[in-house]
Amino acid sequence: MLNNRGIMKIDSLKVFIAVCENLSFTKAALNLSMPKAKVSYTIKDLEEGLGVQLLTRTTRKLSITPEGMECYERAIKLVNEMEDFQAMFLHDTDDKLSGKIRIDMPVPVAKNCVLPNLSEFIDKYPGLEIEISSTDRKVNLIEEGIDLIIRVGSLQDSSLFAKKIGEYELLNCVSPKYIERFGTPRSLKSLKDHFQVHYCQQLGRENDYFEYMEEGKIKKVRTKALVSVNSTEAYTAACLEGLGIIQAPYSGLRDSLEKGDLVEVLKKYKAEAMGVYFLYSNRKFLARRVRVFMEWVEPYVKDYIYS
Missing domain, CATH: 3.40.190.10 (Periplasmic binding protein-like II)
Structure with missing residues (x-):
């Protein structure tokens, strides 16, 4: 949404990001605790302000246009940078972190390593909402709105940044x-x-x-x-x-x-031996909330691998 001076509001970008990650106005509205009509109006106003079609709508499917995908990637970076900028001037920064972190990881890592210790992270960062996807399939960060992947095995997607955590014997x-x-x-x-x-x-x-x-x-x-x-x-x-x-x-x-x-x-x-890695998009600015999760979980993953 643009204000009367033609300046884009950061909240409009957050709405657009939510729609892209859910590929649904209804789901985005539920996640944002916002009326569906307001979500629809915000996207329409954003498209008119930018002069491009960001989403393709049919009765059965919502898809992202090439221009919409470029806007999504840039919006992610802008929103994350703004959140980090605001955090610089807050006291007790970590306590005030908010938002959602969506992580994909193998079932054994989630079951035996992350979930048994997650309450510690939640207590430390009560404003963060954690979504954990646990499957053995490869996921698409952009299409599925994943912030971080913990992956075991060979790396095939060269478009992602990888940080090696350790190796499985x-x-x-x-x-x-x-x-x-x-x-x-x-x-x-x-x-x-x-x-x-x-x-x-x-x-x-x-x-x-x-x-x-x-x-x-x-x-x-x-x-x-x-x-x-x-x-x-x-x-x-x-x-x-x-x-x-x-x-x-x-x-x-x-x-x-x-x-x-x-x-x-x-x-x-x-x-x-199989490598264990953090994977994240090299086109997405890594938000503070994702970095603090990585810093918190890495010692637990290493302990799980080597103990």
Whole structure:
């Protein structure tokens, strides 16, 4: 929205950002605690003031135009810079932080590391609202309005900034149930007589290899499977039920190994360690509220990885 001097209001940009991140006027209005009609009017006024169409509306779908996407990226930066500018002149700055932080992370990291400690962060920053997405799929920061990703594994999107937190050591494991039924895998040659739980984020894609490092290079041995899964929790569960070998981070297997529910095998043939990273858009100014979350959670993630 523009005022009578033609100056854009920062609140109008916040409304526009909310609509882009929800791709819905209704959801944006709910998140902003604002009447839907006011949201619609604000967007219309913003488009008229800028002289461009920012959103394409149909009866079933709301989408962002190329001009709208450029406006969204610039609006994010402007709003975050304004919030940081205001924070410079507030006493007890961190206590007065407000807004929403949307983070995507793997299920085990959320379940075993972040959520058990999150009340500490919430108590310290009561004005912040935390949204945690926990899936194994790759997410799009811009389209889904994600502020920060905690990612495990290889990095494929070069448009994102990455900060490495640490590395997961991967172990090869089976359960006593598997050993009772199929015996213990003792060599790479013996893998032809064994089964591996195949993991793939998108079922139907080939990922039927046992991986190991040799002289600094990744080597692969094709394996058979009784079951293929697309989630980390199902991956471990399948192994516990005796359905095959898995190659997974020690931190997620620690309890099962200590209880004897899993047994490490093929210790000489470990897969390459998996990096753990913070990812965020290099086109988005990193807001203070996101930075304080990163600073708070990093020691917990490191402790989870290495303890």
